[in-house]
Amino acid sequence: MLNSKRSKIFEFIIFNCCDTFIFLIKFFIMLMHDTKLKNLPVYTGSGKEIGYIENIVIETESQSILNYIIKPATFLRGLTKGSLIINRGQIIDITAKKIIVQDNFPNTASFARVNKILDKEKLIALTKEH
Helix, strand or coil, X not given: CCCHHHHHHHHHHHCCCHHHHHHHHHHHHHHHHHHHHCCCEEEECCCCEEEEEEEEEEECCCCEEEEEEEEXXXXXXXXXXXXXXXXXXXXXXXXXXXXXXCCCCCCCHHHHHXXXXXXXXXXXXXXXXX
16 A cells, blocks of 8 residues: 555645656656665676676766766775766666676786785685675
C-alpha cells in the first residue's frame, strides 16, 4: 500500500492529462533509481572490486548520465589521487547489487603492481566469505 505522500502524488496525477502523468511517473522512477545508484559497489568484468559510486555527472542537453564518479576501494586509495571517473561507455552491466565495468588495467609490467593488489584483495575477500 502506498504511503500518504505517494498517494497524494498519484491522486494529483490522475486528474491531469496523460502526458503529465507519463512525465511524472518517469521522473518519480528516475529519482528512485538515483538513490539506488549511489554507494553501489563497482567491479571490473574480471570480478575485481574498484570502489563504489560516489556521484554521477549528467549531461544536461540529453539529460543522460555522462560519467560515474567512483570512490576507490581502500586498497586503491594509495595508488590514485581522488576519485575515479568511469565513462558510461565503460559500463558492462548495472544490477541492483553492483555495477560491472570494463577492465582497464592491462596485464603489462607498468600495471603489475595494481593487478597484484587487486588480486590479493579479491583473495582476501573470498577467504572472509567462506
